[in-house]
Amino acid sequence: MNRRFFRLPWRTRHQIGADVDEELRFHLDMRAAELRSLGMPPDAARVEAMRQFGDFEDARRYLNAVDRSTEAAHQRAELMTDLRQDFVYALRKLAAAPAFTVTVVLTLALGIGANTAIFSVVHAVLLQPLPFVQPDRVMRFRFVYNGAADAGAAPELNDFRSRSHTIERFAMYGGKSMNLVRGGADPELLTGVSVSANWFRILGVSAARGRTFADGEDLEGAPHVAILSDAVWRRDFNADPAIVGRAIRLNGNDVTVIGVMPRDRAYPLAAEIWVPLVFTASEMANSRGSRYLNMIGRLAPGVTVTQAERELSQIGASLAAEYPKYYRSFAIQPLPLQTAIVGDIEQPLLVIMGAVAFVLLIACANVANLLLVRASARESEMAVRAALGAGRSRLVRQLVTETMLLSLFGALAGLLLARSGMSALLRLAPGSLPRVTSARLDPMTLGLTMTLAVVTGLAFGLIPATQLGKDVASALRAGSRGIRSRHVTARTRGGIVVAEVALAVTLLVGAGLLLRSFERLLSIDPGFRVDSVLTFRVSLPARSYDSDTAQRTFVDALTPRLEALPGVRQAAVVSVLPLDGSDLTLSFAIRGRPPVPPQEEPASEVLSATPEFFGAMGIPLVRGHLYARDARAGTPKEIVVSREFVRRFFPNEEPLGRYVDLGWYVDGDRRGGTIVGVVGDVKQIALDQDTPPMLYIPYAQAPQPNLRVVLRTNVAPGSLTKPAQVALREIDRELPVFAIRTLGEYVTKSVGPQRFYATLVTVFAAVALALAAIGLYGVIAYAVSQRAHEMGVRLALGATGRRLAAMVVGEGLTLTIGGVLIGIVVSASVSHVMGSLLFGVRALDPITISAVATLLLLVAAVASYVPARRAARVDPLVAMRGD
Amino acid sequence: MASDSLDLLQGTLDVLVLRALVWGEMHGYAVSRWIRQRTDGVIEIEDAPLYKSLHRLERAACIEASWGLSENNRRARFYKLTSAGRRTLRDEERAWRRYAEAVFKVLEPA
Numbered sequence: 001m002n003r004r005f006f007r008l009p010w011r012t013r014h015q016i017g018a019d020v021d022e023e024l025r026f027h028l029d030m031r032a033a034e035l036r037s038l039g040m041p042p043d044a045a046r047v048e049a050m051r052q053f054g055d056f057e058d059a060r061r062y063l064n065a066v067d068r069s070t071e072a073a074h075q076r077a078e079l080m081t082d083l084r085q086d087f088v089y090a091l092r093k094l095a096a097a098p099a100f101t102v103t104v105v106l107t108l109a110l111g112i113g114a115n116t117a118i119f120s121v122v123h124a125v126l127l128q129p130l131p132f133v134q135p136d137r138v139m140r141f142r143f144v145y146n147g148a149a150d151a152g153a154a155p156e157l158n159d160f161r162s163r164s165h166t167i168e169r170f171a172m173y174g175g176k177s178m179n180l181v182r183g184g185a186d187p188e189l190l191t192g193v194s195v196s197a198n199w200f201r202i203l204g205v206s207a208a209r210g211r212t213f214a215d216g217e218d219l220e221g222a223p224h225v226a227i228l229s230d231a232v233w234r235r236d237f238n239a240d241p242a243i244v245g246r247a248i249r250l251n252g253n254d255v256t257v258i259g260v261m262p263r264d265r266a267y268p269l270a271a272e273i274w275v276p277l278v279f280t281a282s283e284m285a286n287s288r289g290s291r292y293l294n295m296i297g298r299l300a301p302g303v304t305v306t307q308a309e310r311e312l313s314q315i316g317a318s319l320a321a322e323y324p325k326y327y328r329s330f331a332i333q334p335l336p337l338q339t340a341i342v343g344d345i346e347q348p349l350l351v352i353m354g355a356v357a358f359v360l361l362i363a364c365a366n367v368a369n370l371l372l373v374r375a376s377a378r379e380s381e382m383a384v385r386a387a388l389g390a391g392r393s394r395l396v397r398q399l400v401t402e403t404m405l406l407s408l409f410g411a412l413a414g415l416l417l418a419r420s421g422m423s424a425l426l427r428l429a430p431g432s433l434p435r436v437t438s439a440r441l442d443p444m445t446l447g448l449t450m451t452l453a454v455v456t457g458l459a460f461g462l463i464p465a466t467q468l469g470k471d472v473a474s475a476l477r478a479g480s481r482g483i484r485s486r487h488v489t490a491r492t493r494g495g496i497v498v499a500e501v502a503l504a505v506t507l508l509v510g511a512g513l514l515l516r517s518f519e520r521l522l523s524i525d526p527g528f529r530v531d532s533v534l535t536f537r538v539s540l541p542a543r544s545y546d547s548d549t550a551q552r553t554f555v556d557a558l559t560p561r562l563e564a565l566p567g568v569r570q571a572a573v574v575s576v577l578p579l580d581g582s583d584l585t586l587s588f589a590i591r592g593r594p595p596v597p598p599q600e601e602p603a604s605e606v607l608s609a610t611p612e613f614f615g616a617m618g619i620p621l622v623r624g625h626l627y628a629r630d631a632r633a634g635t636p637k638e639i640v641v642s643r644e645f646v647r648r649f650f651p652n653e654e655p656l657g658r659y660v661d662l663g664w665y666v667d668g669d670r671r672g673g674t675i676v677g678v679v680g681d682v683k684q685i686a687l688d689q690d691t692p693p694m695l696y697i698p699y700a701q702a703p704q705p706n707l708r709v710v711l712r713t714n715v716a717p718g719s720l721t722k723p724a725q726v727a728l729r730e731i732d733r734e735l736p737v738f739a740i741r742t743l744g745e746y747v748t749k750s751v752g753p754q755r756f757y758a759t760l761v762t763v764f765a766a767v768a769l770a771l772a773a774i775g776l777y778g779v780i781a782y783a784v785s786q787r788a789h790e791m792g793v794r795l796a797l798g799a800t801g802r803r804l805a806a807m808v809v810g811e812g813l814t815l816t817i818g819g820v821l822i823g824i825v826v827s828a829s830v831s832h833v834m835g836s837l838l839f840g841v842r843a844l845d846p847i848t849i850s851a852v853a854t855l856l857l858l859v860a861a862v863a864s865y866v867p868a869r870r871a872a873r874v875d876p877l878v879a880m881r882g883d
Numbered sequence: 884m885a886s887d888s889l890d891l892l893q894g895t896l897d898v899l900v901l902r903a904l905v906w907g908e909m910h911g912y913a914v915s916r917w918i919r920q921r922t923d924g925v926i927e928i929e930d931a932p933l934y935k936s937l938h939r940l941e942r943a944a945c946i947e948a949s950w951g952l953s954e955n956n957r958r959a960r961f962y963k964l965t966s967a968g969r970r971t972l973r974d975e976e977r978a979w980r981r982y983a984e985a986v987f988k989v990l991e992p993a
Contacts, residue, residue: 019960031912054929063934
């Protein structure tokens with residue numbers, strides 16, 4: 001079609017009509033002339049010509065209609081051809097500048113990918129509502145006794161049930177390990193929860209199979225029933241469709257399975273099995289001081305959280321008045337379940353989201369920058385094409401096609417990155433990130449980030465088009481050197497680089513602070529020797545180990561067997577390991593001191609440990625001696641305390657020889673003993689928390705069914721896993737061994753969240769640094785190439801290459817210093833949001849800030865030195881000649 | 884309409900128009916004249932359907948139109964066969980021949 005070669009402007013409706021009329025008039029004139037030449041008079045000839053033509057008006061209408069449709073078809077065809085041309089041309093253009101294309105695509109991919117991955121995780125963890133009926137009406141309650149948060153006690157369930165009107169239903173729950181024994185399989189320990197019977201009704205969740213608990217199933221004497229999680233049902237029972245109604249062996253009892261919960265719709269999230277929480281009559285009457293239970297409830301219709309909070313604290317106050325022996329003050333605070341679950345994670349996640357948003361901003365700035373550089377380089381190309389007759393709209397379309405193509409590639413690469421980033425995140429995520437496993441790529445986020453990328457691309461990709469038509473002539477004259485008078489875009493580019501550097505500095509300062517915190521955290525002395533210790537847990541089921549004696553006998557049999565294993569130097573048993581996330585705090589009284597009211601009694605962490613524990617852990621004895629190996633129920637009661645215990649409770653007194661009575665009564669006997677030794681402090685709770693006072697009581701005098709076995713080895717600790725299990729089986733075949741870990745793993749795990757956040761933010765900061773360096777390099781390199789002429793003149797006038805290089809590097813550094821200064825100001829004003837994430841460093845840490853500034857200046861110097869060298873090597877003649 | 888002329892079957896005119904353009908570009912009036920001469924006036928074609936046919940064929944991309952100068956130096960719309968048009972003509976011609984042969988076989992005494 002000739003239109004392809006010479007474009008005729010599209011015809012309007014009006015022009016089509018005129019064309020049809022002209023064609024028909026020509027026909028009629030020719031026919032009339034022919035008839036005249038046959039001798040017809042002119043008037044008659046015209047009439048005859050019309051007669052021979054037929055229905056003139058009908059034909060005219062028909063031709064107009066057909067031609068309009070023809071015209072439209074041509075337009076469509078040409079548009080498609082143009083689009084294909086644009087596309088092919090754009091591809092060729094992008095392929096011709098691979099460095100540019102790859103940089104832009106990677107930049108976009110990083111921005112889009114990182115953001116999508118992080119936002120998807122944040123969405124799953126923070127924003128997605130819990131899968132319950134009206135989840136915002138479900139509250140978890142914080143028990144606050146005497147101003148300190150704690151768990152609740154059994155009688156308090158009935159107190160609140162009978163007195164509260166703002167909460168429709170209350171349920172309590174407590175964690176409970178459950179030993180599942182199946183024929184032909186190793187005994188297994190499940191994460192169990194005992195819950196009040198109305199538990200699932202409060203959540204509004206029904207069972208996937210069978211049913212949830214019925215009223216009364218949590219009363220004393222009710223038949224034993226249990227509900228399985230989907231995971232356990234699949235893993236341990238092969239998804240048996242007839243599981244409901246089957247009896248299973250749980251903690252030595254026969255228990256009927258009444259239901260299986262749906263996946264991801266159960267609470268607590270980690271629970272593997274639910275059993276009813278049964279309170280005995282004596283427990284209800286006497287256990288007001290025994291605080292180990294949590295409580296949830298559902299707000300009554302129309303009640304706000306504030307109203308509930310007011311009523312519950314009034315109830316607490318009246319309870320405190322009724323039971324002054326237990327409460328100096330008492331209140332429970334309702335907290336929406338979602339907030340309670342997400343709690344500590346919100347801030348770190350928001351910080352990470354901020355970091356990622358910064359990366360996205362930098363990525364966009366970089367893309368803008370690169371497009372601007374390219375735009376200037378293409379001024380003459382655009383001018384030539386405009387001069388050759390390419391319409392402005394055609395050029396704009398060309399640029400749009402190119403930008404869209406770039407964005408498309410970037411988005412695709414970003415999608416890939418987001419997917420692998422997500423799986424990396426899930427692998428890296430500490431177990432403490434709730435609901436993270438339900439994270440899926442969030443299409444909304446992907447759409448948003450992609451839109452942002454495309455908009456940036458379009459905004460800056462179209463700049464060459466805005467400069468079109470202004471002065472085609474001068475652009476042509478300037479030739480491939482481009483136009484050197486464009487101070488405005490040069491300033492824009494400089495501004496973008498300064499902004500990028502500032503953002504990068506802010507991120508790097510954040511990352512530096514987190515890294516320094518993390519390093520501080522790791523350099524803390526935990527108080528024990530981390531290396532060469534293997535630990536595992538054993539849980540003695542109440543059925544077969546119902547008495548202290550049975551438990552003691554077991555430990556007495558176990559320790560020598562373990563110590564006999566080759567490679568074991570010392571074997572010990574303890575009730576709680578440091579950094580394990582569990583603890584036992586008990587109040588106590590020191591004999592010889594005036595009695596204090598119960599609520600003002602001092603409290604300490606209390607551990608039952610065999611005397612070998614201190615040697616196995618490497619906890620040093622500071623004064624006195626350890627309790628005897630052969631301590632027994634009848635032998636003198638002796639205990640060991642930590643230095644912090646002495647500091648706090650015997651500030652100016654001799655602790656050795658003093659007798660401590662613990663708030664721990666067993667069968668009418670009060671546990672405690674004479675302090676015979678002082679040992680070193682241990683970071684029992686967490687590395688970044690205060691050292692608690694510790695009290696160690698001989699395991700033989702205070703046995704517990706939940707054992708942590710500690711083996712100090714002189715071989716690689718992992719190699720003892722199997723032999724230790726075998727030794728245990730020789731004593732009891734039905735005992736599950738679990739949580740086999742080295743002590744080092746506990747330390748690593750305890751700093752898992754900090755490691756996670758520090759890693760993420762550091763990765764983002766590194767990306768930001770790389771992007772800022774690319775941006776700076778682009779601007780300097782471009783400035784150098786644009787000023788080749790000027791460089792040539794300077795060289796010809798006697799400037800040395802070295803001086804020129806110094807000048808160029810100086811320009812790069814000037815931009816960077818501006819960015820660094822702004823960045824420091826910005827980070828000073830935003831880093832307080834990181835406050836609680838930091839440990840041992842201030843938000844305005846001068847070391848971090850100066851390190852970051854130095855790093856950026858170094859990177860900037862390198863990024864501008866590369867193009868500077870090119871400037872220094874310019875051949876004056878070539879440069880001045882121009883093209 | 885002349886009583887002694889034959890009515891044209893739908894589509895037949897298109898074949899005639901295409902055939903007229905085989906030898907090169909023509910304007911509408913020349914096509915009209917050519918068809919009259921070739922049919923010796925047996926088929927008298929009104930010009931209205933002829934032009935409809937021309938524009939229809941242009942829409943179907945069988946012919947292309949462009950403005951040019953006529954023999955008496957007037958602006959006229961010239962039509963030219965496209966390769967698609969040639970193909971259509973070949974197919975239509977073949978169909979017509981077979982159709983006509985079949986009709987003749989019936990009409991001629993065996």
